[in-house]
Amino acid sequence: MSRTVTLVLLDATGRPLGALPPFDVPEPWWQQVDSVVAGARRHHGLDVAVLRLLDADRPAPPGGHVRYLAQVAEPPAVPLEPVAVDLAPHPRRPPWAHPGGPARSVAWATGELRRLGRTVTAVAQQRTWNLSAIWRLDTTHGAAWLKQLPAFARHEPTVLRWLALPGAPVLLAVGAQGRMLLEDVPGADRYGAPEAERAAVAAAHHQVQRRACAAVDELLAAGVPDLRGTTLARWIRGRLAGYDVSAAADLLAGLDDRLGRVRDCGLPDTLVHGDLHPGNVRGDDGRRVVIDWADAFVGHPAFDILRLTEDVGAAGARRLVGGWARRWRTDVPGSDPERAVDLLRPVAALRQAAVYAMFVAAIEPSEHPYHVHDVPAALARAVAAARP
Template identity: 70%
Template sequence: MPLRVPVAPDPPRPAAAVDNRSRYGGGEVSVAAVSRTVTLVLVDGAGVPLGALPPYEVPEPWWQEVGAIVDEARRRYGVDVAVLRLLAADRPEPPGGHLTYLGQVTTPPAVPLEPVAVDLSPHPSRAPWAQPGGPAHSLAWATGELHRLGRPVTGVAQRRTWNLSAIWRLDGPHGSAWLKQVPAFFRHEAGVLRWLAAAAPGTGPALLAADDTGRILLDHVPGEDRYAADHTERAAIAADHHAVQLRAVGDVTALVTVGVPDLRGPGLAGWIRDRLAPHDTAVVADLLAGLDERLDRVRDCGLPDTLVHGDLHPGNVRGDGQRRAVIDWGDSFVGHPAFDILRLTETLDRAAAAPLLDAWAARWRADVPGSDPERAVDLLRPVAPLRLAAGYAMFLAGIEPSEHPYHAGDVPACLDQAAAEAQRMPLPG
């Protein structure tokens, strides 16, 4: 499919398929007065370098958000571009700064390009969507699937690209859909969405199509991402999610069968150890030393394993005042339900989080008599950031060096948080 496609007007914050990492989702870190300057290095369809556009500023500070990069390239220089990947950054981590990206064009721009020296050699960890021809190949699949569904495409807009996903909005007379392409470790999202559609309709985005390469096509979810959710809305999110988790208890075997990671009990400890092995520090050793005993005591609390979203912050909930849907199930796994309530309350102080945790515990005590949800939460407080550190370590192990700044700071930050929680919640002797 050619890249030159008419682009429809951009609706406000259309993020039905957008996945938000906690530090980079655009809602949990203050970015006042932070700007981003972009240098866009262009290649043709065969990957032959053409040169770079003059640097320009875009309002979105988050590195993976490329909608404004594409829009400004069209507005300033009359060029339609597909952003492929990050090449370089002038600071160690997002947001803001001066970033250099690689972009593909079908027709060289009329504006003179600056000669640049960049390393465009292949890399074994490069995502399919980050290579010349990759976006067009994925868009051809998505438009074909929508045509098969009787939904012709009249406009395409690239919204995001980084090591964790590529996001495109596809518009037409029958509404918008979202193409999301992810790496192998997130491919189980399609299976989770199929399960949600059957077991808990309306609680997640509608899956229109999926293939076995990590591409999924999602129907648009009206509303906006709920980063600003207050206590009442967080309580409603927690109650909705409890019903989903309770329903999933009996289906964990089926969920594991369709590829959802199995992080139950000892499986979680092994998964964390394997991924943190390259980060062998004294802090890691101390945290891992008591992990098995801690997880044994969590199991003694009596709560069942279930489907865990894995990143249930309010920005991964989308609503329009009438309905809510939880998006971005790529981090999901089968494991302990407390991980999600800890994530939902993570940015609140203890006093503000206490009523949400009390209500969560009361629901589980009512559904699982004899269980001790409060004790499980306390035991898992150090494990939750330790699991996140292992996840970020997994990302780093699977991406090329130019994209390391996306996650390099996350592993030590999460390990520090885990160590602090372990000090507050030590295992009794």
């Protein structure tokens, strides 16, 4: 599957110029723009900064014909098609999606790297959507990554400062408007990792969570979201207000009681990654680093093992959960980790639905297709997981 891309261009002042002829890119995922930037250069000889999604010919990613707003330093020589585009400001538009936004962020990162004694030799835009904007910056001392976050995810650098250990991303600098600069993590994202690799990730993550148990108050005071117990129940119901939750009504009504039974299982609250799937683990030659802590919160440790085993067969998931449970029983004698997992399985899907609803509420309507269909899908998973 691929994408067909149309770029609607703005000049350096933000004035609309028209649309480039469409071209195809191999990656279907709308937020990935490295191939879009490369395609504009290859097909039209243009260096562009992609600002944001305008629209698409299908209701949700991936693939299809997608239009983006992009900015160029100089008007192109290629003929452009006149096009009407709404350039009105929107209160929920992130800083990097405004004209000049990418240039300002890259200038900040370049200055920070210079301060660290590293000269930038190349910049490549990688991703832009409502959850983040990401650039790779090659320097005289290796690569670094610029990541810019929306307001609801700006506790990620706080988490990284606290982690500050092997196996965590190295934070180089933090700036205004959600900007942060990260050291490169060699290797590849571990999508599709086999069971043995997931077991190693779970074992290493357990050590992080055990350490974090004693730092809960510190993490909360620093701004990491509090999703413990009844606070989580209120947060889920609040985020899902306005959605059709009739199929999950009984589950939502019994949420406080269910979370009370989870508390009785005896496991402590800790730092939760919030999206611990193998694609958020990067590494090579046996070294693994858990990346993308933007969804982190303080809550129950079972949420991470449930996410890590979502796309594993039933037998493999049982083994992974079993290893996780043995570690916690050793650390917390008398606890019942397996029961906690069983009770939280539908809650994990409810939390995901609420997270997607939070995304939709925080972004402008043109980007709703990224997430709006995820809310009912996660609600359906919650209902299915709650069945006896």
